[in-house]
Amino acid sequence: MMQPLNIRGSFGSKPSPLSAAFNGNNGPLSGNLNLTANGNSNPNGSIQPPTDPNEYLTHERNKYLFVLQSSKQWKEITKLPEADQKKAIMIALSLALCKKGMVMNEALQRSMQTRNDKYKIPGFGEFCSSQTGQKLFAALQEDSKSSVQFQNYLESKVNEFSQACPLNQDLLAAIRAPHPTEASLDGSIEKILVHILHWMGGIINKTLLNACATTHYALNTSVEFQNFKNFDWKGFTSRLESSDESECMQVVRKYYNRIDELSNHPQQTHIQPQQNTYHPQNQGHQVYGQAHHTQNQGQGGHSYSYGQGGFLQQRLQ
Numbered sequence: 001m002m003q004p005l006n007i008r009g010s011f012g013s014k015p016s017p018l019s020a021a022f023n024g025n026n027g028p029l030s031g032n033l034n035l036t037a038n039g040n041s042n043p044n045g046s047i048q049p050p051t052d053p054n055e056y057l058t059h060e061r062n063k064y065l066f067v068l069q070s071s072k073q074w075k076e077i078t079k080l081p082e083a084d085q086k087k088a089i090m091i092a093l094s095l096a097l098c099k100k101g102m103v104m105n106e107a108l109q110r111s112m113q114t115r116n117d118k119y120k121i122p123g124f125g126e127f128c129s130s131q132t133g134q135k136l137f138a139a140l141q142e143d144s145k146s147s148v149q150f151q152n153y154l155e156s157k158v159n160e161f162s163q164a165c166p167l168n169q170d171l172l173a174a175i176r177a178p179h180p181t182e183a184s185l186d187g188s189i190e191k192i193l194v195h196i197l198h199w200m201g202g203i204i205n206k207t208l209l210n211a212c213a214t215t216h217y218a219l220n221t222s223v224e225f226q227n228f229k230n231f232d233w234k235g236f237t238s239r240l241e242s243s244d245e246s247e248c249m250q251v252v253r254k255y256y257n258r259i260d261e262l263s264n265h266p267q268q269t270h271i272q273p274q275q276n277t278y279h280p281q282n283q284g285h286q287v288y289g290q291a292h293h294t295q296n297q298g299q300g301g302h303s304y305s306y307g308q309g310g311f312l313q314q315r316l317q
Contacts, residue, residue: 050119050228053127057108057136059228061143063221064104066237068147070218071097073211075154078161080207086199088161089262093192095154096175097218100185102147104221105140112137168262189219194255195262209248214240216251 050056074094078087111117112133115125127133155176158167174180174188193215200208217224217240225231 047226048229050121052228053117053121053124054132054136056117056119056121056124056228057112057127057133059225059231059233060104060108061136061140062231062233063225064101064108065143066225066233067097067104067218067221068101068143068150070211070214071095071101071150071154073214075157077207077211078157082205083208085165086196088158088165088167089192089195091154091157091161092167092172092175093189093196093215095151095158096185096188096192097215098147098151098154099175099180100182100189100218102144102151103180103182103185105144105147109137109140109144112140171262186219189215190255191261193219193252194258195260197252197255198260198263204245204249206245206248209245209252210240210243212255213243213248213251216255 050059071094074090074097077083078090078094083090112128115128117124128137158172162172171188171191174184177184193212196208197212
């Protein structure tokens with residue numbers, strides 16, 4: 001049964017949240033997923049190529065919806081007081097993620113229009129021409145319209161926030177390129193992610209760390225979500241949403257050892273794993289290991305819960 005999409009409407013001062021759309025009659029997807037491992041529902045780690053056009057297209061749609069949800073997450077974080085000094089770069093990250101989701105959507109629409117998929121799935125063309133396939137294509141078009149509205153909102157916020165905190169012009173030009181590729185946007189997304197983590201230093205803030213972990217998966221969709229067979233999207237997003245600071249840190253740890261190219265004084269932050277002082281019973285932010293910085297120490301803040309479920313789609317019937 002098809003439920004109405006709830007990512008349309010006014011994108012003025014408060015954009016509507018990404019929400020539920022399709023709810024098939026086949027029940028929730030099942031699978032086995034480890035948050036810190038590749039997003040692969042096969043416990044043996046082998047990649048199973050898609051064989052069902054409906055399942056493949058739904059999986060690909062969930063991938064770009066996940067990226068768009070990551071974009072919305074950063075937009076919400078700019079409202080928090082502890083993010084005030086970095087809200088310009090955070091809204092630029094939101095814009096880059098939004099445009100990546102849009103590029104992914106456009107590629108999926110082209111695939112359905114040309115009846116051509118890179119995996120040569122049997123029956124792909126027939127499915128695209130079917131009533132169910134046409135419903136799915138219409139949903140992709142609706143997603144695209146809503147994304148354009150959200151992009152326009154983010155563009156206005158980039159202009160507003162960058163007045164007080166100017167952004168790197170090369171970075172902004174790359175994000176605002178009229179015809180960006182996934183690869184070019186990924187480059188910008190990773191630079192900003194590294195910059196934010198360096199700014200945070202060794203201070204643990206659950207809301208910010210969860211957003212960074214989510215961005216890691218949005219940045220690496222082609223690697224983390226390779227398996228199309230019964231991928232447990234609901235389980236994955238639920239685990240990610242409820243993961244604690246230590247689990248999120250495990251996901252983003254590698255970015256601390258990369259050069260912050262957006263800093264006036266590029267540097268690396270080295271987190272020592274043996275010095276983990278996070279304790280699950282503690283609340284708020286914790287210091288994880290030892291952050292070695294010469295300047296620009298990050299500042300922690302209060303912990304805010306942020307839900308990101310409700311946008312995933314099941315296959316159409």
